[in-house]
Amino acid sequence: MTAPARSAESPPSPEAAPVRLSALTKRFGDITAVDGLSLSVDAGQVVALLGPNGAGKTTTIDMVLGLQHPDSGSVLIHGRSPDRAVAAGEVAGILQGGGLLGDFTVAETVRYVASLYADAAPVGETLERAGLTSIARRRVGRCSGGEQQRLRFALALVGRPRLLVLDEPTAGLDAGGRRDFWRTVTQASGAMPPTLLPPTLLLATHQLDEADRYADRIVVIRGGRVIADGTPAEIRNAAAGRQVTAVWPDADETLVRAVPGVESVERRGVTVTVRTRDSDAVVRYLMSHPAARDIEVTSNRLEEAFLALTAPDAGPSHAGTTRS
Numbered sequence: 001m002t003a004p005a006r007s008a009e010s011p012p013s014p015e016a017a018p019v020r021l022s023a024l025t026k027r028f029g030d031i032t033a034v035d036g037l038s039l040s041v042d043a044g045q046v047v048a049l050l051g052p053n054g055a056g057k058t059t060t061i062d063m064v065l066g067l068q069h070p071d072s073g074s075v076l077i078h079g080r081s082p083d084r085a086v087a088a089g090e091v092a093g094i095l096q097g098g099g100l101l102g103d104f105t106v107a108e109t110v111r112y113v114a115s116l117y118a119d120a121a122p123v124g125e126t127l128e129r130a131g132l133t134s135i136a137r138r139r140v141g142r143c144s145g146g147e148q149q150r151l152r153f154a155l156a157l158v159g160r161p162r163l164l165v166l167d168e169p170t171a172g173l174d175a176g177g178r179r180d181f182w183r184t185v186t187q188a189s190g191a192m193p194p195t196l197l198p199p200t201l202l203l204a205t206h207q208l209d210e211a212d213r214y215a216d217r218i219v220v221i222r223g224g225r226v227i228a229d230g231t232p233a234e235i236r237n238a239a240a241g242r243q244v245t246a247v248w249p250d251a252d253e254t255l256v257r258a259v260p261g262v263e264s265v266e267r268r269g270v271t272v273t274v275r276t277r278d279s280d281a282v283v284r285y286l287m288s289h290p291a292a293r294d295i296e297v298t299s300n301r302l303e304e305a306f307l308a309l310t311a312p313d314a315g316p317s318h319a320g321t322t323r324s
């Protein structure tokens, strides 16, 4: 949890982006953890920073929360500095391994943190939103890892932040704990009144399925830089395109290879498999040949796209869009 305590300073600009990172750079000795990273997150987006270990996700998140300061570049949260945004209670974070007091009950913990805010959300409502009502009297030390993570979510919500930042929120949870955590977050987002809804979510993860399933937008980071930025479907296509298969006994592979966007053509028996960046063009071509039948288009899996994008020798993605 980040420090709460609202201050009485001037309100943020209503038009300012929830997060605007400009040419952000952070070094630790010889290591450049974040290397000129620019990123703008719009209100209401669920954005996943996706990258392999050491990509610079946590360092970026720490700078968004004012826990680290950049060597160069700037961070603006709703148009102001992270320190001021955190002090104003506009942003809350769930950080890796954030501490909880084992002797407090779940309800006491939420009540205590709520008391630090001038304008906290009602405790009962917050417990309900985080799926904690049935264990409100349980000591925190007796809660499972998943329940403790839902408690951290409740603590993040109780200050009514407009931006919620999650760093590897399901690290260490089993499949059931991960599912419950995300069910809680998405149900809370879908059903909460505006007073309790954090409208914008920035999530750091290396869990591909998490980014794919829950984010509107995935920003792939490697070596402290943005290498791809788009919807999950765009990221899949950016790295590896699509695959079109058809049954076509007399296919002329040379002609298929000449269709715009085609990367490879493979023939096994009567089946032709085409990897392409433009599946529409391939389908149109196949449809113009009556002998080609049983045409199927499949998206490559995000995992393949991610591995292709983050391989050490991979160049920057050409199809991913970079927003700043």
Ligand SMILES: Nc1ncnc2c1ncn2[C@@H]1O[C@H](COP(=O)(O)OP(=O)(O)OP(=O)(O)O)[C@@H](O)[C@H]1O
Residues within 6 Å of the ligand: 028, 031, 032, 033, 051, 052, 053, 054, 055, 056, 057, 058, 059, 060, 206
């Ligand atoms: N306080 C620090 N001192 C020295 N090096 C650091 C420090 N914090 C981060 N680094 C280095 O900066 C690089 C980026 O680390 P960071 O933790 O931001 O990556 P990450 O993408 O969050 O990785 P992970 O998924 O493993 O948490 C790594 O090489 C890491 O070793």
